[in-house]
Amino acid sequence: MEDHSLVLSMAEQAEGPESAALVRYWLARQPEGFSVFRLISSGRIVAFTTRLVLPTPPDEADIVADPVVAAAWRYSQETAPVRPGEHVAMTRFSIYPEHYHVPSRVIDLSNSRVQAEAMRARGRAHGFLVYHDHAAWAERLHVDATRTYHRMAVAVEDAGFEIRDSLHWLYGTGFPKGQDVGKLIDRRRDDHPARHRFTAEFAALRDSVGWTNPQIDALFGFNGMAQHWTTQRRSASVPTVEQWQRLKAEMGFEAPAALDDLVHELNGQKNTPGEAWQNREVIGKGHRVRAGAGVFPQLQSDTFNVTAPATAAAAHWDGWNTALKPSHESIVLARKPIEGTVASNVLAHGTGAMNTAACRTPPGDPEGRWPANVLLSHAWAVDADGWIVDGCVEGCPAAELDRQSGLLTSGANPRRRGADKFRDVYGNFKGQTACKPIRDANSGGASRFYPVFRYQAKAPTSERPRLPDGTVHPTVKPVALMRWLVRLLTPPDGLVLDPFAGTRTTLEAARLEGFDSMGVEAKAEYAELCCLRLHRDVR
Structure with missing residues (x-):
């Protein structure tokens, strides 16, 4: 294939002869795993990716030939052994010499394809992405969820479900993970x-x-x-x-x-910053909290130098960035196609509808507001020990919504029935001084129109189990949120299935709501956290 020589050339140019030799090896072993990217204008190949599939058991020659593949397979076996019929997938190479392992359209497109393939794959036990600088890419990979929500929804549809709605859980404690354009310009080396x-x-x-x-x-x-x-x-x-x-x-x-x-x-000078980067003047100190690198990233707090632009071009773009602060998670609400009508399906299988009466706002009020597809996190302020104190943390969605809406009054308003348009009306519709409201009149901010759940940047001990070695799960969901979802969708005497159990938040929510549950967790460390939470008293 005439493209092979150019692929080998790009590999050697970007990573050296050893990587080029491995690319040559995999071209012979799994040529179908290679994808090339061409410019629309000229058709010139500018990048390529390699996605490998390792069956069970893998060919010993592959393990011996490629040390990265060997390390991935070893990790898979130590974490959750691959069973017969399953496989391990790996994006082994992502080579774009002109923008080597930095954010680019090619890398974004490649990552989107990887996520889409992972959702459609059958028998995939583990998936790996290989990057030269894993610490720099760890944060970027976390933020892709909101941008690729549509791919998740399409994959759910392709699996045979029908999309009924999308729910959006809003929170105020996300960390912006974009790139400062002014810094990128000063960092750029023009060779x-x-x-x-x-x-x-x-x-x-x-x-x-x-x-x-x-x-x-x-x-x-x-x-x-x-x-x-x-x-x-x-x-x-x-x-x-x-x-x-x-x-x-x-x-x-x-x-x-x-x-x-x-x-x-x-x-x-390859992959080193330009001279302007060293000339940026330090004008102060900043503080940041971000996720660390590794399989179980913990929040890390540190300080950094605040620097001023060193060039006119950087000053022109100072304050511009490449991403927004993540403040919501999308939830796909899907249903298996029903047999006949909703009524017949519910009677035959006990599924196909939602228990909206049990999820009205405020909770427990049978005449409360209809459940909405927007869910808010109330980020209460907490002290150093995790105990709730007065006020909200900065960016709390409920507090911010109330601040913008101001004080609102809803429910029956007697003055409405005494307005000018009722002045000459007689009988049952004449102006009245009072009328029976559908629900009690109340006032407050706009957040009361939506389900609101407790959220804390530092989850309390009761919701974040920890192993003796310090291992915790990086994305623990509030139990209150999961209880609402379980209550909304689970029929009487129903069974809740969570194929990604994590630390057992969904299973605990099911238990608190009185439902049986079943969880599946691939990572041994998280499964241990599940057991720890299972045997602990619920606060």
């Missing part, structure tokens, strides 16, 4: 003048010894890479130091010392 200087001199050396670009490509088994080494366009690039030494030896030319130095300099 194009130096690259063009190299390509011009190398093209002259090529012509002086009578070689052509196809001959250079043939030397390495490439397909078009020599064009990037000799062009004056934006795609100009420089060979690795090893490739440069081979070019000099095979083509038989003596390169000027300055050109040798340039090759070493440009290779040494």
